Amino acid sequence: MESSDAQRSRDGSQKRSAIDLIMNQIRRKTSFTERRQKPVGFLFRPGENNDRKNGGIPEMKESDNSEGKNTESENTDSVDTEVGSVVGWGRVKQFVEKLGKKPDSQTLSLSHCDLTATDVLELxxxxxxxxxxxxxxxxxxxxxxxxxxxxxFHLQHVGKLRGLRLCGCRLTAQDLTALGESLDSVPLLEIVDLSWNAGVGGAGLRSLTSQLRYGCMIRELRLVDCQLTDADIKALGQALPLMTNLEDLDLSCNRIATGGVRELFSSLNAAHGLRSLTLHMCGLEQDDLCILGEALQFFPTLQRLDLSANKGASGGLAKMTKSLAQMTHLSGLDIHLCCLTEEDAIALVQVIPSLSALKELDVSSNKKIGDCLQSLLSVLPLPVTRRLLLNNCGLSADSYQALGSAVPSLSQLERLNVSWSKSVGGNLKLLLGGLPCTSCKLQDLRLSSCDLTTEDVLHLASASKRGVLSQVKRLDLSYNGGVGDSGWVALFGEGAGGLRALEELDVSLRPSSSPPPASPWLPALLEAVATLPSLAHVALQHWVLRQDERDKLENIMSKKRHAGM
Structure with missing residues:
Protein backbone atom coordinates (compact mmCIF):
# COMPACT_ATOMS: atom_id res chain seq x y z
CA MET A 1 0.00 0.00 0.00
CA GLU A 2 1.07 3.53 -0.62
CA SER A 3 2.21 5.53 2.34
CA SER A 4 0.05 8.40 3.57
CA ASP A 5 2.82 10.86 2.64
CA ALA A 6 2.84 9.67 -0.96
CA GLN A 7 -0.94 9.95 -1.11
CA ARG A 8 -0.84 13.51 0.25
CA SER A 9 1.87 14.38 -2.24
CA ARG A 10 -0.23 13.17 -5.19
CA ASP A 11 -3.34 14.95 -3.94
CA GLY A 12 -1.40 18.16 -3.47
CA SER A 13 -0.05 18.00 -7.01
CA GLN A 14 -3.58 17.70 -8.37
CA LYS A 15 -4.68 20.80 -6.50
CA ARG A 16 -1.98 23.08 -7.78
CA SER A 17 -3.25 26.37 -9.15
CA ALA A 18 -2.77 27.65 -12.70
CA ILE A 19 -0.17 30.14 -11.41
CA ASP A 20 1.83 27.26 -9.86
CA LEU A 21 1.83 25.46 -13.19
CA ILE A 22 3.01 28.57 -15.02
CA MET A 23 5.77 29.18 -12.45
CA ASN A 24 6.86 25.53 -12.74
CA GLN A 25 7.09 25.80 -16.52
CA ILE A 26 9.20 28.95 -16.23
CA ARG A 27 11.52 27.31 -13.66
CA ARG A 28 11.99 24.29 -15.93
CA LYS A 29 12.89 26.56 -18.87
CA THR A 30 15.30 28.52 -16.69
CA SER A 31 16.95 25.36 -15.40
CA PHE A 32 17.29 23.99 -18.92
CA THR A 33 18.93 27.24 -20.05
CA GLU A 34 21.37 27.15 -17.17
CA ARG A 35 22.28 23.51 -17.89
CA ARG A 36 23.07 24.39 -21.51
CA GLN A 37 25.55 27.13 -20.59
CA LYS A 38 29.14 26.00 -21.41
CA PRO A 39 32.18 26.67 -19.18
CA VAL A 40 33.78 30.06 -19.84
CA GLY A 41 37.03 28.40 -20.87
CA PHE A 42 35.40 26.93 -23.97
CA LEU A 43 34.99 30.45 -25.33
CA PHE A 44 38.76 30.89 -25.56
CA ARG A 45 41.36 29.27 -27.74
CA PRO A 46 43.67 26.72 -26.00
CA GLY A 47 46.44 29.27 -25.76
CA GLU A 48 44.19 31.72 -24.04
CA ASN A 49 43.11 29.06 -21.57
CA ASN A 50 46.76 28.35 -20.77
CA ASP A 51 47.40 32.04 -20.31
CA ARG A 52 44.55 32.10 -17.82
CA LYS A 53 46.18 29.27 -15.86
CA ASN A 54 49.55 31.05 -15.94
CA GLY A 55 48.08 34.30 -14.76
CA GLY A 56 48.50 36.09 -18.12
CA ILE A 57 44.80 36.84 -18.29
CA PRO A 58 43.26 37.47 -14.90
CA GLU A 59 40.16 35.53 -13.87
CA MET A 60 37.07 37.80 -13.99
CA LYS A 61 35.40 36.33 -10.95
CA GLU A 62 33.69 39.54 -9.90
CA SER A 63 32.37 40.04 -13.43
CA ASP A 64 31.19 36.43 -13.61
CA ASN A 65 29.36 36.77 -10.32
CA SER A 66 27.83 40.02 -11.46
CA GLU A 67 26.68 38.40 -14.72
CA GLY A 68 25.06 35.61 -12.78
CA LYS A 69 23.21 38.10 -10.64
CA ASN A 70 21.98 40.00 -13.73
CA THR A 71 20.77 36.75 -15.32
CA GLU A 72 18.91 35.85 -12.20
CA SER A 73 17.36 39.35 -12.07
CA GLU A 74 16.30 39.18 -15.72
CA ASN A 75 14.70 35.79 -15.22
CA THR A 76 12.80 37.10 -12.21
CA ASP A 77 11.58 40.13 -14.19
CA SER A 78 10.48 37.84 -17.03
CA VAL A 79 8.54 35.68 -14.60
CA ASP A 80 6.90 38.69 -12.99
CA THR A 81 5.95 40.11 -16.38
CA GLU A 82 4.45 36.86 -17.67
CA VAL A 83 2.54 36.16 -14.48
CA GLY A 84 1.37 39.78 -14.30
CA SER A 85 0.16 39.55 -17.87
CA VAL A 86 -1.87 36.41 -17.11
CA VAL A 87 -3.40 37.95 -14.01
CA GLY A 88 -4.05 41.24 -15.84
CA TRP A 89 -5.83 39.56 -18.74
CA GLY A 90 -7.93 37.69 -16.21
CA ARG A 91 -9.02 41.02 -14.75
CA VAL A 92 -9.84 42.31 -18.25
CA LYS A 93 -11.96 39.24 -19.00
CA GLN A 94 -13.79 39.53 -15.71
CA PHE A 95 -14.55 43.21 -16.31
CA VAL A 96 -15.74 42.79 -19.90
CA GLU A 97 -17.82 39.67 -19.25
CA LYS A 98 -19.47 41.39 -16.28
CA LEU A 99 -20.82 43.90 -18.82
CA GLY A 100 -22.17 41.14 -21.06
CA LYS A 101 -19.51 41.51 -23.75
CA LYS A 102 -16.85 39.24 -25.20
CA PRO A 103 -13.22 40.11 -24.38
CA ASP A 104 -10.90 40.75 -27.29
CA SER A 105 -7.32 41.97 -26.98
CA GLN A 106 -7.53 44.00 -30.22
CA THR A 107 -11.14 45.20 -30.38
CA LEU A 108 -13.01 46.31 -27.26
CA SER A 109 -16.67 47.29 -27.75
CA LEU A 110 -18.48 48.45 -24.62
CA SER A 111 -21.25 50.46 -26.27
CA HIS A 112 -24.69 50.50 -24.57
CA CYS A 113 -23.24 49.06 -21.33
CA ASP A 114 -24.49 51.71 -18.88
CA LEU A 115 -20.92 52.39 -17.78
CA THR A 116 -20.53 54.40 -14.58
CA ALA A 117 -17.68 56.75 -13.69
CA THR A 118 -16.30 53.94 -11.51
CA ASP A 119 -16.36 51.58 -14.52
CA VAL A 120 -14.45 54.13 -16.58
CA LEU A 121 -11.83 54.41 -13.85
CA GLU A 122 -11.49 50.62 -13.64
CA LEU A 123 -11.19 50.36 -17.41
CA PHE A 153 -4.55 59.67 -18.68
CA HIS A 154 -3.73 55.98 -19.35
CA LEU A 155 -3.92 56.02 -23.16
CA GLN A 156 -0.13 55.78 -23.38
CA HIS A 157 -0.54 52.05 -22.65
CA VAL A 158 -2.50 51.53 -25.90
CA GLY A 159 -0.14 53.14 -28.36
CA LYS A 160 -1.45 50.94 -31.19
CA LEU A 161 -4.97 52.36 -30.90
CA ARG A 162 -6.42 53.17 -34.33
CA GLY A 163 -10.12 53.70 -33.67
CA LEU A 164 -11.89 55.59 -30.85
CA ARG A 165 -15.69 55.89 -30.81
CA LEU A 166 -17.44 57.99 -28.17
CA CYS A 167 -20.88 58.58 -29.72
CA GLY A 168 -23.65 59.75 -27.41
CA CYS A 169 -21.50 59.94 -24.27
CA ARG A 170 -22.50 63.47 -23.15
CA LEU A 171 -18.93 64.66 -23.48
CA THR A 172 -18.03 68.00 -21.92
CA ALA A 173 -15.50 70.64 -22.96
CA GLN A 174 -13.19 69.28 -20.23
CA ASP A 175 -13.46 65.80 -21.74
CA LEU A 176 -12.45 67.13 -25.13
CA THR A 177 -9.54 69.03 -23.63
CA ALA A 178 -8.33 65.85 -21.94
CA LEU A 179 -8.73 63.91 -25.18
CA GLY A 180 -6.79 66.54 -27.09
CA GLU A 181 -3.96 66.49 -24.56
CA SER A 182 -3.66 62.70 -24.90
CA LEU A 183 -3.45 62.58 -28.70
CA ASP A 184 0.35 62.36 -28.62
CA SER A 185 -0.02 59.08 -26.69
CA VAL A 186 -1.91 57.46 -29.58
CA PRO A 187 0.05 58.52 -32.69
CA LEU A 188 -1.58 55.83 -34.86
CA LEU A 189 -5.16 57.01 -34.19
CA GLU A 190 -7.06 56.99 -37.50
CA ILE A 191 -10.77 57.00 -36.58
CA VAL A 192 -12.40 59.52 -34.22
CA ASP A 193 -16.18 59.43 -33.84
CA LEU A 194 -17.68 61.98 -31.43
CA SER A 195 -21.18 62.03 -32.97
CA TRP A 196 -24.29 62.90 -30.96
CA ASN A 197 -22.42 64.84 -28.29
CA ALA A 198 -23.91 68.30 -27.89
CA GLY A 199 -20.93 69.27 -25.74
CA VAL A 200 -18.67 69.15 -28.78
CA GLY A 201 -20.39 72.29 -30.04
CA GLY A 202 -19.96 75.71 -28.47
CA ALA A 203 -16.14 75.94 -28.49
CA GLY A 204 -15.71 72.36 -27.24
CA LEU A 205 -14.34 71.25 -30.60
CA ARG A 206 -11.57 73.85 -30.43
CA SER A 207 -10.30 72.20 -27.24
CA LEU A 208 -9.62 69.12 -29.33
CA THR A 209 -8.48 70.59 -32.65
CA SER A 210 -6.03 72.99 -30.98
CA GLN A 211 -3.99 69.94 -29.91
CA LEU A 212 -3.67 68.44 -33.39
CA ARG A 213 -0.24 68.27 -34.96
CA TYR A 214 0.62 68.60 -38.64
CA GLY A 215 0.51 65.25 -40.40
CA CYS A 216 -1.56 63.50 -37.73
CA MET A 217 -2.89 60.11 -38.80
CA ILE A 218 -6.62 60.87 -38.42
CA ARG A 219 -8.27 59.39 -41.49
CA GLU A 220 -11.95 59.43 -40.45
CA LEU A 221 -13.65 62.19 -38.44
CA ARG A 222 -17.35 61.98 -37.57
CA LEU A 223 -19.17 64.83 -35.83
CA VAL A 224 -22.83 64.01 -36.53
CA ASP A 225 -25.36 66.14 -34.62
CA CYS A 226 -22.83 67.85 -32.37
CA GLN A 227 -24.60 71.24 -32.45
CA LEU A 228 -21.59 72.83 -34.10
CA THR A 229 -21.55 76.63 -34.16
CA ASP A 230 -19.91 78.99 -36.63
CA ALA A 231 -16.95 79.19 -34.23
CA ASP A 232 -16.65 75.39 -34.25
CA ILE A 233 -16.75 75.26 -38.04
CA LYS A 234 -14.04 77.93 -38.12
CA ALA A 235 -11.90 75.92 -35.67
CA LEU A 236 -12.40 72.81 -37.80
CA GLY A 237 -11.47 74.74 -40.92
CA GLN A 238 -8.24 75.89 -39.29
CA ALA A 239 -7.42 72.32 -38.26
CA LEU A 240 -8.07 70.71 -41.64
CA PRO A 241 -4.64 71.67 -43.10
CA LEU A 242 -3.07 69.71 -40.22
CA MET A 243 -5.06 66.54 -41.04
CA THR A 244 -3.21 65.66 -44.21
CA ASN A 245 -4.40 62.04 -44.05
CA LEU A 246 -8.12 62.86 -43.74
CA GLU A 247 -10.26 60.73 -46.08
CA ASP A 248 -13.75 60.72 -44.52
CA LEU A 249 -15.50 63.75 -42.99
CA ASP A 250 -19.09 63.56 -41.70
CA LEU A 251 -20.75 66.74 -40.42
CA SER A 252 -24.36 65.59 -40.80
CA CYS A 253 -27.18 67.14 -38.79
CA ASN A 254 -25.26 70.30 -37.95
CA ARG A 255 -26.88 73.43 -39.33
CA ILE A 256 -24.07 75.26 -41.07
CA ALA A 257 -24.59 78.92 -41.92
CA THR A 258 -23.36 80.31 -45.24
CA GLY A 259 -20.39 81.93 -43.54
CA GLY A 260 -19.40 78.63 -42.01
CA VAL A 261 -19.80 76.86 -45.35
CA ARG A 262 -17.43 79.32 -46.99
CA GLU A 263 -14.91 78.94 -44.15
CA LEU A 264 -15.12 75.15 -44.27
CA PHE A 265 -14.93 74.69 -48.02
CA SER A 266 -12.08 77.17 -48.42
CA SER A 267 -10.06 75.08 -45.94
CA LEU A 268 -10.97 71.73 -47.48
CA ASN A 269 -8.64 72.44 -50.39
CA ALA A 270 -5.84 71.35 -48.05
CA ALA A 271 -7.46 67.91 -47.64
CA HIS A 272 -6.23 66.61 -50.97
CA GLY A 273 -6.89 62.98 -50.02
CA LEU A 274 -10.56 63.46 -49.05
CA ARG A 275 -12.63 60.57 -50.39
CA SER A 276 -15.98 60.93 -48.61
CA LEU A 277 -17.84 64.11 -47.63
CA THR A 278 -21.19 63.81 -45.83
CA LEU A 279 -23.32 66.91 -45.30
CA HIS A 280 -26.70 65.27 -44.67
CA MET A 281 -29.29 67.66 -43.22
CA CYS A 282 -26.91 70.59 -42.77
CA GLY A 283 -29.38 73.28 -43.83
CA LEU A 284 -27.52 73.95 -47.08
CA GLU A 285 -29.08 76.39 -49.53
CA GLN A 286 -28.59 77.27 -53.18
CA ASP A 287 -25.67 79.62 -52.52
CA ASP A 288 -23.97 77.00 -50.38
CA LEU A 289 -24.02 74.54 -53.27
CA CYS A 290 -22.44 77.19 -55.47
CA ILE A 291 -19.62 77.58 -52.93
CA LEU A 292 -19.26 73.81 -52.74
CA GLY A 293 -19.12 73.63 -56.54
CA GLU A 294 -16.18 76.04 -56.55
CA ALA A 295 -14.37 73.94 -53.95
CA LEU A 296 -14.89 70.59 -55.73
CA GLN A 297 -11.96 71.28 -58.03
CA PHE A 298 -9.68 70.70 -55.04
CA PHE A 299 -11.08 67.20 -54.39
CA PRO A 300 -9.66 65.10 -57.22
CA THR A 301 -9.92 61.91 -55.14
CA LEU A 302 -13.49 62.40 -53.84
CA GLN A 303 -15.44 59.16 -54.24
CA ARG A 304 -18.60 59.75 -52.21
CA LEU A 305 -20.68 62.93 -51.83
CA ASP A 306 -23.79 63.09 -49.62
CA LEU A 307 -25.90 66.26 -49.82
CA SER A 308 -29.17 64.60 -48.81
CA ALA A 309 -32.03 66.13 -46.83
CA ASN A 310 -31.06 69.71 -47.65
CA LYS A 311 -34.42 70.96 -48.86
CA GLY A 312 -33.24 74.55 -49.05
CA ALA A 313 -30.77 73.55 -51.76
CA SER A 314 -33.61 73.08 -54.26
CA GLY A 315 -32.46 74.54 -57.56
CA GLY A 316 -28.82 74.60 -56.46
CA LEU A 317 -27.72 71.37 -58.11
CA ALA A 318 -28.06 72.94 -61.53
CA LYS A 319 -25.52 75.58 -60.46
CA MET A 320 -22.77 73.14 -59.51
CA THR A 321 -22.99 70.58 -62.32
CA LYS A 322 -20.02 72.08 -64.18
CA SER A 323 -17.77 71.33 -61.22
CA LEU A 324 -19.53 68.04 -60.48
CA ALA A 325 -18.75 66.83 -63.99
CA GLN A 326 -15.04 67.00 -63.15
CA MET A 327 -15.46 64.44 -60.37
CA THR A 328 -14.47 61.49 -62.52
CA HIS A 329 -13.67 59.32 -59.48
CA LEU A 330 -17.08 59.84 -57.86
CA SER A 331 -18.63 56.43 -57.16
CA GLY A 332 -21.47 57.44 -54.82
CA LEU A 333 -23.89 60.40 -54.99
CA ASP A 334 -26.68 60.85 -52.46
CA ILE A 335 -29.12 63.70 -53.10
CA HIS A 336 -32.32 62.20 -51.69
CA LEU A 337 -34.91 64.53 -50.17
CA CYS A 338 -33.43 67.67 -51.72
CA CYS A 339 -36.63 68.90 -53.41
CA LEU A 340 -34.93 68.75 -56.79
CA THR A 341 -36.51 70.97 -59.39
CA GLU A 342 -37.08 70.05 -63.02
CA GLU A 343 -33.99 72.11 -63.83
CA ASP A 344 -31.97 70.12 -61.27
CA ALA A 345 -33.18 66.83 -62.75
CA ILE A 346 -32.23 67.89 -66.28
CA ALA A 347 -28.80 69.05 -65.03
CA LEU A 348 -28.28 65.67 -63.35
CA VAL A 349 -29.02 63.86 -66.62
CA GLN A 350 -26.45 66.08 -68.34
CA VAL A 351 -23.69 65.48 -65.77
CA ILE A 352 -24.11 61.70 -65.28
CA PRO A 353 -22.23 60.74 -68.51
CA SER A 354 -19.11 62.36 -67.05
CA LEU A 355 -19.37 60.25 -63.88
CA SER A 356 -18.17 57.01 -65.42
CA ALA A 357 -17.20 55.54 -62.01
CA LEU A 358 -20.64 56.09 -60.46
CA LYS A 359 -21.88 52.91 -58.75
CA GLU A 360 -24.36 54.23 -56.19
CA LEU A 361 -27.12 56.77 -56.83
CA ASP A 362 -29.78 57.84 -54.34
CA VAL A 363 -32.34 60.29 -55.73
CA SER A 364 -35.25 59.05 -53.62
CA SER A 365 -38.00 61.37 -52.32
CA ASN A 366 -37.59 63.72 -55.26
CA LYS A 367 -40.85 63.74 -57.22
CA LYS A 368 -39.35 65.34 -60.33
CA ILE A 369 -37.07 62.34 -60.91
CA GLY A 370 -40.06 60.30 -62.04
CA ASP A 371 -40.55 62.59 -65.02
CA CYS A 372 -37.01 62.14 -66.31
CA LEU A 373 -36.17 58.61 -65.16
CA GLN A 374 -36.08 57.24 -68.68
CA SER A 375 -33.46 59.84 -69.67
CA LEU A 376 -31.53 59.23 -66.46
CA LEU A 377 -31.39 55.47 -67.00
CA SER A 378 -30.18 55.97 -70.55
CA VAL A 379 -27.01 57.75 -69.34
CA LEU A 380 -26.28 55.81 -66.12
CA PRO A 381 -23.36 53.33 -66.25
CA LEU A 382 -25.82 50.48 -65.65
CA PRO A 383 -23.33 47.54 -65.87
CA VAL A 384 -21.42 48.84 -62.82
CA THR A 385 -24.34 50.25 -60.83
CA ARG A 386 -24.63 48.57 -57.41
CA ARG A 387 -27.23 50.69 -55.63
CA LEU A 388 -30.20 52.43 -57.18
CA LEU A 389 -32.65 54.09 -54.81
CA LEU A 390 -35.81 55.43 -56.47
CA ASN A 391 -38.34 55.20 -53.63
CA ASN A 392 -40.99 57.90 -53.51
CA CYS A 393 -39.93 59.41 -56.83
CA GLY A 394 -43.39 59.55 -58.38
CA LEU A 395 -42.67 56.86 -60.96
CA SER A 396 -45.22 56.86 -63.76
CA ALA A 397 -46.18 53.82 -65.81
CA ASP A 398 -43.74 54.93 -68.52
CA SER A 399 -40.85 55.50 -66.10
CA TYR A 400 -41.46 52.13 -64.45
CA GLN A 401 -41.50 50.51 -67.90
CA ALA A 402 -38.12 52.16 -68.57
CA LEU A 403 -36.79 50.74 -65.30
CA GLY A 404 -37.99 47.26 -66.22
CA SER A 405 -36.22 47.53 -69.56
CA ALA A 406 -32.99 48.62 -67.84
CA VAL A 407 -32.91 45.78 -65.28
CA PRO A 408 -31.19 43.21 -67.56
CA SER A 409 -28.23 45.62 -67.83
CA LEU A 410 -27.94 45.98 -64.03
CA SER A 411 -25.74 42.91 -63.67
CA GLN A 412 -23.97 44.16 -60.52
CA LEU A 413 -27.04 45.54 -58.76
CA GLU A 414 -27.02 44.83 -55.01
CA ARG A 415 -29.69 47.19 -53.69
CA LEU A 416 -32.93 48.32 -55.33
CA ASN A 417 -35.59 50.44 -53.66
CA VAL A 418 -38.79 51.40 -55.49
CA SER A 419 -40.98 51.71 -52.40
CA TRP A 420 -43.99 54.06 -52.47
CA SER A 421 -44.30 53.59 -56.22
CA LYS A 422 -47.88 52.60 -57.04
CA SER A 423 -46.97 51.83 -60.64
CA VAL A 424 -45.22 48.66 -59.42
CA GLY A 425 -48.49 47.10 -58.22
CA GLY A 426 -49.78 44.52 -60.68
CA ASN A 427 -46.55 44.81 -62.71
CA LEU A 428 -43.85 43.32 -60.48
CA LYS A 429 -43.26 40.61 -63.08
CA LEU A 430 -41.74 43.27 -65.36
CA LEU A 431 -39.07 44.04 -62.76
CA LEU A 432 -38.35 40.45 -61.74
CA GLY A 433 -38.27 39.08 -65.26
CA GLY A 434 -35.07 40.96 -66.12
CA LEU A 435 -33.07 39.68 -63.15
CA PRO A 436 -30.64 36.83 -63.92
CA CYS A 437 -31.44 33.45 -62.36
CA THR A 438 -27.98 32.21 -61.37
CA SER A 439 -25.72 35.26 -61.14
CA CYS A 440 -28.08 37.79 -59.52
CA LYS A 441 -26.20 39.82 -56.88
CA LEU A 442 -29.28 41.53 -55.40
CA GLN A 443 -29.01 41.70 -51.59
CA ASP A 444 -31.57 44.34 -50.65
CA LEU A 445 -35.00 44.59 -52.28
CA ARG A 446 -37.54 47.10 -50.98
CA LEU A 447 -41.11 47.14 -52.25
CA SER A 448 -42.93 48.85 -49.39
CA SER A 449 -46.30 50.46 -50.17
CA CYS A 450 -46.29 49.49 -53.83
CA ASP A 451 -49.92 48.28 -54.01
CA LEU A 452 -48.67 44.75 -54.63
CA THR A 453 -51.27 42.15 -55.52
CA THR A 454 -51.47 38.43 -54.82
CA GLU A 455 -50.27 37.83 -58.36
CA ASP A 456 -47.19 39.99 -57.72
CA VAL A 457 -46.18 37.95 -54.67
CA LEU A 458 -46.79 34.72 -56.60
CA HIS A 459 -44.32 36.01 -59.20
CA LEU A 460 -41.92 36.83 -56.35
CA ALA A 461 -42.22 33.26 -55.06
CA SER A 462 -41.57 31.94 -58.56
CA ALA A 463 -38.50 34.18 -58.91
CA SER A 464 -37.25 32.87 -55.57
CA LYS A 465 -37.59 29.27 -56.78
CA ARG A 466 -35.55 30.15 -59.88
CA GLY A 467 -32.70 31.44 -57.67
CA VAL A 468 -33.18 35.13 -58.43
CA LEU A 469 -33.36 36.01 -54.71
CA SER A 470 -30.63 33.64 -53.49
CA GLN A 471 -28.41 36.53 -52.30
CA VAL A 472 -31.16 38.72 -50.83
CA LYS A 473 -30.53 39.60 -47.17
CA ARG A 474 -33.25 42.24 -46.68
CA LEU A 475 -36.74 41.97 -48.13
CA ASP A 476 -39.27 44.71 -47.41
CA LEU A 477 -42.86 43.96 -48.48
CA SER A 478 -44.55 46.08 -45.83
CA TYR A 479 -47.72 48.13 -46.33
CA ASN A 480 -49.08 45.98 -49.13
CA GLY A 481 -52.51 45.11 -47.81
CA GLY A 482 -53.80 43.90 -51.17
CA VAL A 483 -51.87 40.62 -51.07
CA GLY A 484 -54.06 37.60 -50.40
CA ASP A 485 -53.27 34.64 -48.18
CA SER A 486 -52.31 32.43 -51.12
CA GLY A 487 -49.54 34.84 -52.08
CA TRP A 488 -47.92 34.69 -48.63
CA VAL A 489 -48.33 30.91 -48.45
CA ALA A 490 -46.52 30.52 -51.79
CA LEU A 491 -43.68 32.88 -50.82
CA PHE A 492 -43.01 31.34 -47.41
CA GLY A 493 -43.75 27.80 -48.57
CA GLU A 494 -42.38 26.81 -51.96
CA GLY A 495 -40.45 30.08 -52.33
CA ALA A 496 -38.63 29.92 -48.98
CA GLY A 497 -35.95 27.58 -50.29
CA GLY A 498 -34.64 30.35 -52.54
CA LEU A 499 -34.24 32.80 -49.64
CA ARG A 500 -31.34 31.07 -47.87
CA ALA A 501 -29.42 34.31 -47.29
CA LEU A 502 -32.39 36.25 -45.87
CA GLU A 503 -31.63 38.11 -42.62
CA GLU A 504 -34.45 40.64 -42.35
CA LEU A 505 -38.10 40.34 -43.46
CA ASP A 506 -40.83 42.96 -43.13
CA VAL A 507 -44.45 42.19 -44.03
CA SER A 508 -46.06 44.71 -41.67
CA LEU A 509 -49.36 46.39 -42.48
CA ARG A 510 -50.59 49.92 -42.06
CA PRO A 511 -52.50 50.59 -38.83
CA SER A 512 -56.13 49.60 -39.27
CA SER A 513 -59.29 49.51 -37.18
CA SER A 514 -59.90 45.95 -38.36
CA PRO A 515 -56.54 44.26 -39.03
CA PRO A 516 -56.64 40.85 -40.74
CA PRO A 517 -55.52 37.59 -39.10
CA ALA A 518 -52.19 36.02 -40.09
CA SER A 519 -53.40 32.50 -39.22
CA PRO A 520 -54.01 31.25 -42.81
CA TRP A 521 -50.37 31.69 -43.85
CA LEU A 522 -48.51 31.88 -40.51
CA PRO A 523 -47.67 28.11 -40.40
CA ALA A 524 -45.77 28.49 -43.67
CA LEU A 525 -43.89 31.51 -42.25
CA LEU A 526 -43.05 29.68 -39.01
CA GLU A 527 -41.61 26.76 -40.93
CA ALA A 528 -39.60 29.14 -43.13
CA VAL A 529 -38.25 31.04 -40.11
CA ALA A 530 -37.12 27.78 -38.54
CA THR A 531 -35.32 26.58 -41.65
CA LEU A 532 -33.74 29.80 -42.97
CA PRO A 533 -30.36 29.88 -41.18
CA SER A 534 -29.67 33.62 -41.29
CA LEU A 535 -33.14 35.04 -40.68
CA ALA A 536 -32.93 37.03 -37.43
CA HIS A 537 -35.56 39.78 -37.75
CA VAL A 538 -39.21 39.40 -38.76
CA ALA A 539 -41.64 42.33 -38.64
CA LEU A 540 -45.38 41.52 -38.53
CA GLN A 541 -46.82 44.76 -37.21
CA HIS A 542 -50.62 45.21 -37.35
CA TRP A 543 -51.35 41.58 -38.21
CA VAL A 544 -53.59 39.74 -35.76
CA LEU A 545 -51.79 36.82 -34.09
CA ARG A 546 -53.21 34.61 -31.38
CA GLN A 547 -51.18 34.30 -28.22
CA ASP A 548 -50.15 30.72 -29.02
CA GLU A 549 -48.99 31.87 -32.46
CA ARG A 550 -46.93 34.67 -30.93
CA ASP A 551 -45.42 32.20 -28.48
CA LYS A 552 -44.43 29.83 -31.30
CA LEU A 553 -42.76 32.62 -33.26
CA GLU A 554 -40.94 33.94 -30.21
CA ASN A 555 -39.81 30.45 -29.29
CA ILE A 556 -38.35 29.86 -32.75
CA MET A 557 -36.60 33.25 -32.79
CA SER A 558 -35.25 32.66 -29.29
CA LYS A 559 -33.74 29.32 -30.31
CA LYS A 560 -32.14 30.96 -33.34
CA ARG A 561 -30.66 33.72 -31.19
CA HIS A 562 -29.16 31.25 -28.73
CA ALA A 563 -27.82 29.10 -31.54
CA GLY A 564 -26.02 32.12 -32.97
CA MET A 565 -24.34 33.02 -29.69
Missing amino acids: ATLLTFLTQLEELDLSWNDLVGGSLKALT
Missing part, protein backbone atom coordinates in the same frame (compact mmCIF):
# COMPACT_ATOMS: atom_id res chain seq x y z
CA ALA A 124 -8.44 52.97 -17.32
CA THR A 125 -6.39 50.83 -14.93
CA LEU A 126 -6.86 47.82 -17.22
CA LEU A 127 -5.42 49.53 -20.30
CA THR A 128 -1.92 48.54 -19.20
CA PHE A 129 -2.91 44.93 -20.00
CA LEU A 130 -4.35 45.83 -23.43
CA THR A 131 -1.19 46.84 -25.25
CA GLN A 132 -2.44 45.28 -28.51
CA LEU A 133 -5.73 47.22 -28.50
CA GLU A 134 -6.62 48.81 -31.85
CA GLU A 135 -10.35 49.60 -31.55
CA LEU A 136 -12.14 51.07 -28.51
CA ASP A 137 -15.89 51.83 -28.60
CA LEU A 138 -17.56 53.36 -25.53
CA SER A 139 -20.54 54.82 -27.39
CA TRP A 140 -23.94 55.41 -25.79
CA ASN A 141 -22.75 55.43 -22.20
CA ASP A 142 -24.05 58.69 -20.74
CA LEU A 143 -21.84 58.69 -17.67
CA VAL A 144 -18.60 58.59 -19.66
CA GLY A 145 -19.09 62.32 -20.04
CA GLY A 146 -17.28 64.20 -17.29
CA SER A 147 -15.01 61.27 -16.44
CA LEU A 148 -13.08 60.80 -19.68
CA LYS A 149 -9.88 62.31 -18.26
CA ALA A 150 -9.46 59.26 -16.01
CA LEU A 151 -9.28 57.17 -19.18
CA THR A 152 -7.21 59.43 -21.40
